Amino acid sequence: MTGKRSAQGSPYFKVRRSRVHGRGAFALRRIRKGTRIVEYLGDRVSHQEADRRYEDRDERDNHTFLFIVDARTVIDAGVGGNDARYMNHSCNPNCETVIEDKRVFVEAIRTIQPGEELNYDYQLGRSPDDPSDVDEIYACHCGQPNCRGTMLWPPKKKPERRRPLSSRAAKEPAKRGTGTARKGKQKLKKRTRTAAR
Numbered sequence: 001m002t003g004k005r006s007a008q009g010s011p012y013f014k015v016r017r018s019r020v021h022g023r024g025a026f027a028l029r030r031i032r033k034g035t036r037i038v039e040y041l042g043d044r045v046s047h048q049e050a051d052r053r054y055e056d057r058d059e060r061d062n063h064t065f066l067f068i069v070d071a072r073t074v075i076d077a078g079v080g081g082n083d084a085r086y087m088n089h090s091c092n093p094n095c096e097t098v099i100e101d102k103r104v105f106v107e108a109i110r111t112i113q114p115g116e117e118l119n120y121d122y123q124l125g126r127s128p129d130d131p132s133d134v135d136e137i138y139a140c141h142c143g144q145p146n147c148r149g150t151m152l153w154p155p156k157k158k159p160e161r162r163r164p165l166s167s168r169a170a171k172e173p174a175k176r177g178t179g180t181a182r183k184g185k186q187k188l189k190k191r192t193r194t195a196a197r
Helices: 049-053 165-170
Strands: 015-018 023-027 036-039 044-045 067-068 074-076 094-102 103-108 119-121
Touching: 036 094, 044 049, 049 074
Parallel strands: 094 119
Antiparallel strands: 015 023, 036 103, 044 074, 067 074, 094 103
16 A cells, blocks of 8 residues: 655555554655645544444544544545555654645655654544543554653643642742643644544
8 A cells, every 4th residue: 555646656655564553654755844745535424423433332442543624524534545544643743634625634744764654643632531541542652752651632631749838839820821722733633432443
């Protein structure tokens, strides 16, 4: 399996076994930063239809091919999808997803060398009804030094250690409004608990 072809006619990537997870997409040639590598394709359905299709799926199954495009549309790459669905998650990715005109594209965010695995941060959404071990179910195996240990976003908050009152009083008060809000290009989130690879 090979991905989209470059202007020179040669494919950008090939799908093969990955040490990260199952199969992965690997660069066949040098891919420059900013290159639009592939469009994420599949059956375009409503959120309700996506939920219906996978409602019987075991909640411990961490495979997913569903992408949220907007409040109405989900792409199910398990039906009519292309090789973009084999790009794995990484906490230190070399690609990102971009939505334009309700279409999803994968672009290089740095120059990628031949043989490198193409990846992006899935940023799987958390839900209030997630099982208590959801971070283990969606564990990350990217092996990066900054690996957060999970494909879920936002990262799980670590419990704050209490300091003695005297040292707390000397510190500046915490600022409100800081957190995980993103500005600029909206990064695409993969939907959790869905299709099998």
